[in-house]
Amino acid sequence: MKIHVAPIAPNPRRVLWVMAEKEISDIEVETYNLGEGRHKQVGYLRKAGLPVLPMLELDDGTAITESLAICRYLESRWPEPNLFGTTPEETAVIEMWTRRAEMNVAIPLMVGVRHTFPPLAALEKQDPVIGAFNLETGTEGLKILDRQLGRTEWLAGDRFSIADIVAFIGLDFARLVKVRPPETHKHLIRWVEVMRARPAAATSARQPA
Ligand SMILES: N[C@@H](CCC(=O)N[C@@H](CS)C(=O)NCC(=O)O)C(=O)O
Incomplete structure (x- = not known):
């Protein structure tokens, strides 16, 4: 599994924050410099569908963008500590x-x-x-x-x-x-x-x- 992020960018930071709270360390992190525009190139777009970060790439090839969707996925896979509610x-x-x-x-x-x-x-x-x-x-x-x-x-x-x-x-x-x-x-x-x-x-x- 790989998470694609960019420095300073707030939406990727949400995912990194959730990973830190849950002490998730076994997801590979790939960092992009938004100014260089690699997220707009065909290789990235083919996976993500949109030129935005973050993107979570699952081992079966599924690509998830939208920071909160990624955070919810992490919550399902790593339930503790709970961040989205229990009842x-x-x-x-x-x-x-x-x-x-x-x-x-x-x-x-x-x-x-x-x-x-x-x-x-x-x-x-x-x-x-x-x-x-x-x-x-x-x-x-x-x-x-x-x-x-x-x-x-x-x-x-x-x-x-x-x-x-x-x-x-x-x-x-x-x-x-x-x-x-x-x-x-x-x-x-x-x-x-x-x-x-x-x-x-x-x-x-x-x-x-
Ligand atoms: N709603 C999306 C927004 C994603 C988004 O806009 N990400 C910004 C960084 S915070 C981005 O990748 N921008 C690329 C660009 O402007 O070229 C989410 O929550 O993940």
């Missing part, structure tokens, strides 16, 4: 917070960074208006997270889950363009510190060569 209720609440984190925070911040961070100009026809709009939308979305984290220890309740990983990686990526949690968001700031102290935060950021 129907817990699973639904974690899914709800994962989608809220992704749609209100992670995606707008990722799009905002793509349009405003100069080194990413090779990947995106950058538009500062689109960039500013998305950074503002993602920053606004942080209020939802802060409110929830004022009520519960983790995003989906009293336990760490994939929702925390998705939200944190989106927010951490935006540090590239100096977006940080506003000082008024005390609960979010408390949670960011706890997330940053998890060993997976460092290992998922320190991409293999």
Whole structure:
């Protein structure tokens, strides 16, 4: 089995983070430099279908893209520690917070960074208006997270889950363009510190060569 990833890129980082939490070490890791464009070449496209990372390549040749689909696959194969929920209720609440984190925070911040961070100009026809709009939308979305984290220890309740990983990686990526949690968001700031102290935060950021 092989996982295809790229340095700094937030979607591959989700998978690396989940691998670190589950202490999965027997998946081969292949790293791409997005600027070089190898993920747009025919060899990669033939497998993945789309010019995006991450891609998980199974031993039978099945290729899975979409970071959360890959994370779910890893959860099925390596169930512990559980990240997606155990009971129907817990699973639904974690899914709800994962989608809220992704749609209100992670995606707008990722799009905002793509349009405003100069080194990413090779990947995106950058538009500062689109960039500013998305950074503002993602920053606004942080209020939802802060409110929830004022009520519960983790995003989906009293336990760490994939929702925390998705939200944190989106927010951490935006540090590239100096977006940080506003000082008024005390609960979010408390949670960011706890997330940053998890060993997976460092290992998922320190991409293999
Ligand atoms: N929804 C996909 C998004 C994948 C994606 O957009 N990956 C980015 C890196 S974070 C990428 O490969 N971009 C390639 C490019 O822009 O050329 C997922 O969750 O995996």
